[in-house]
Amino acid sequence: MFWLKTRIIEGEGSLKALSKEVRGYERVLILSSRSMKRHGFLSEAEDYVREAGAEVFSIAGLPAEPSVETIEELLPKLREEFQPDLLVALGGGSVIDTAKALKVFYDAPELNFEEIAFIDRFSKPKPVPKLKTKLIAIPSTSGAGSEVSAASVLKKGGIKYNIVTPDIAPDVAILDPRLPRTMPAEVARNSGLDVLVHGIEAYTTKVANPFSDAMAIRAIKTVYKWLPLSVKGDEDARARVHYAATMAGIAFLNARLGLAHAMSHKAAWIGPHGLLNAILIPYVMEFNAERSDYARKRYAEIARELGFQTAKDLIEVVRELNEMLGVPSLSELVDEETFMEKLDEIAEKAYRDGLVAFNPVEPKPEEIRELYLKAFYGE
Numbered sequence: 163m164f165w166l167k168t169r170i171i172e173g174e175g176s177l178k179a180l181s182k183e184v185r186g187y188e189r190v191l192i193l194s195s196r197s198m199k200r201h202g203f204l205s206e207a208e209d210y211v212r213e214a215g216a217e218v219f220s221i222a223g224l225p226a227e228p229s230v231e232t233i234e235e236l237l238p239k240l241r242e243e244f245q246p247d248l249l250v251a252l253g254g255g256s257v258i259d260t261a262k263a264l265k266v267f268y269d270a271p272e273l274n275f276e277e278i279a280f281i282d283r284f285s286k287p288k289p290v291p292k293l294k295t296k297l298i299a300i301p302s303t304s305g306a307g308s309e310v311s312a313a314s315v316l317k318k319g320g321i322k323y324n325i326v327t328p329d330i331a332p333d334v335a336i337l338d339p340r341l342p343r344t345m346p347a348e349v350a351r352n353s354g355l356d357v358l359v360h361g362i363e364a365y366t367t368k369v370a371n372p373f374s375d376a377m378a379i380r381a382i383k384t385v386y387k388w389l390p391l392s393v394k395g396d397e398d399a400r401a402r403v404h405y406a407a408t409m410a411g412i413a414f415l416n417a418r419l420g421l422a423h424a425m426s427h428k429a430a431w432i433g434p435h436g437l438l439n440a441i442l443i444p445y446v447m448e449f450n451a452e453r454s455d456y457a458r459k460r461y462a463e464i465a466r467e468l469g470f471q472t473a474k475d476l477i478e479v480v481r482e483l484n485e486m487l488g489v490p491s492l493s494e495l496v497d498e499e500t501f502m503e504k505l506d507e508i509a510e511k512a513y514r515d516g517l518v519a520f521n522p523v524e525p526k527p528e529e530i531r532e533l534y535l536k537a538f539y540g541e
């Protein structure tokens with residue numbers, strides 16, 4: 163099965179489509195990153211909303227990592243002060259994830275966070291009821307895929323929880339390449355590598371299908387060809403990678419993700435999400451390819467799409483891209499003592515992560531531990 167709830171509007175200057183999208187709504191709340199405010203896109207968006215005759219409220223400068231605490235702080239303002247009938251998220255994946263979570267508790271105040279969150283793959287969260295407030299996502303980075311996905315990742319007390327329900331997938335995504343052109347080179351690199359890993363993992367899960375494959379392959383090819391230029395700031399490359407990020411999001415919305423994401427989520431304290439995935443993926447691919455004919459065959463298919471032959475070639479290609487873009491090893495991001503102290507805990511948590519169920523090979527906790535170690539020492 164393949165599905166996509168989100169209507170996608172793309173193109174240079176497409177932010178102005180907001181004006182048409184908010185018509186008929188009365189109270190619009192824009193959640194914005196600090197960077198989108200600084201670059202003038204928040205005020206541009208506010209103007210489009212006013213043009214359409216709606217009242218506009220804005221919250222700019224949310225914390226980099228969305229947390230339950232942030233949601234709890236914002237909710238009373240939404241309920242008592244803003245009372246929006248439309249939510250707009252303008253920013254990176256974190257801003258969009260925050261808007262999704264706000265929508266859940268704004269629309270269904272009776273819900274309790276712990277009841278609906280996916281803590282791990284052995285827990286059974288309560289289903290989220292039907293939600294009503296419309297959500298428009300306008301991503302400013304090119305990576306997370308949150309503008310089309312049905313998940314919101316939230317932190318509580320240092321642990322990352324996932325809320326997953328089709329109802330939080332945004333109703334509309336506006337992809338205006340002017341926005342991601344404001345990304346610093348490092349953010350462009352890290353988020354772009356996340357897109358590559360989304361493509362590779364979505365293409366090789368147990369539930370991949372020909373339609374998710376099409377999106378995954380196109381995203382992988384685009385990132386492989388254009389990411390180095392995009393990192394350098396090339397305008398056309400930035401646009402291409404921006405669209406590829408959403409394609410990869412559509413792929414993993416359907417095909418889900420695998421072990422690299424399970425491991426990076428649990429090691430989130432070490433560094434940026436996309437960077438961790440880029441570091442981990444060659445080791446995960448080696449692990450999968452050694453144990454599964456299916457994984458080997460699928461990696462070889464990706465390799466051929468890029469002009470190479472085998473699974474081994476693909477792993478080499480990914481390593482070379484990492485090297486070209488200056489991706490460090492884990493040991494450059496965290497000191498040995500801290501890492502070793504936490505290793506058993508994160509290996510166990512990654513083993514229990516929901517995404518492991520979709521990986522082509524089911525790993526044992528000690529095998530995950532081994533993979534973390536390899537990534538740490540850069541073997």
Ligand SMILES: [Fe+2]
Pocket residue numbers: 306356360423435439
């Ligand atoms: Fe990711």
